[in-house]
Amino acid sequence: MSAIFALANQKGGVAKTTTTGVLAAGLKKQGFSVLTIDCDPQGNLSMSVAAENQDSATMYEVMKGTVSAREAIQHTPSCDIIPANTILAGIEQELHNVGKEMTLREKLRDEQTGVAEEYDYILIDCPPSLGLLTVNALTAADYLLIPTMAE
Incomplete structure (x- = not known):
């Protein structure tokens, strides 16, 4: 089973994306298998690893349930990634089901289509x-990792 880390902070510009990318690269360099997931509609992590996020499956489709997490993974030289783009911003208005806050957990850990074991x-x-x-x-x-800027 994977160790799953969320890198979060309500403040922008505190190096969440940079930390995610550097941490992924460091872990990969040490021989670990690493999947990054871009949950930010700005898609900066996706852009930084040169992921295709316009004509391929993204986090939006994973969250909607139209593709599995496994189907959305892209293999880039930097890391494996489930990319994001601006369309992801609309997901909050589209998910109305009870338990919608558990959607990603269920997608990652699903016995048939999840990737948590990989x-x-x-x-x-x-x-x-x-x-x-x-x-x-x-x-x-x-x-949970909370990147902050030292002052």
């Missing part, structure tokens, strides 16, 4: 808010 580490990059995407990341995670 990676040593899963790192989830969160948006700078405490909306549905961040809550989903927090419920899916075993651990």
Whole structure:
């Protein structure tokens, strides 16, 4: 079973995405299998690893249930990633089911289509808010990293 980390902070510009990318690279360099998940509609993590996020499956489709987490994974030279783009911003209005805050957890841990058993580490990059995407990341995670800027 993967160790799943959410990197979250309601404040923007505190290096959540940078920390996610650097941590993934460091773990991969040490020989661990790492999946990164871009839960931020800005898609900066996806762009930083050169993931295709326009014509392929993204976190939006995973959250909607139209593709499995496994089907959305892209293998880039930097890391494996489930990418995001701006369409993901609309997911909060589209998920109306009871338990919607558990959607990502269920998708990652599903016995048939989940990926939690396939990676040593899963790192989830969160948006700078405490909306549905961040809550989903927090419920899916075993651990929480809160990047902050030193002052």
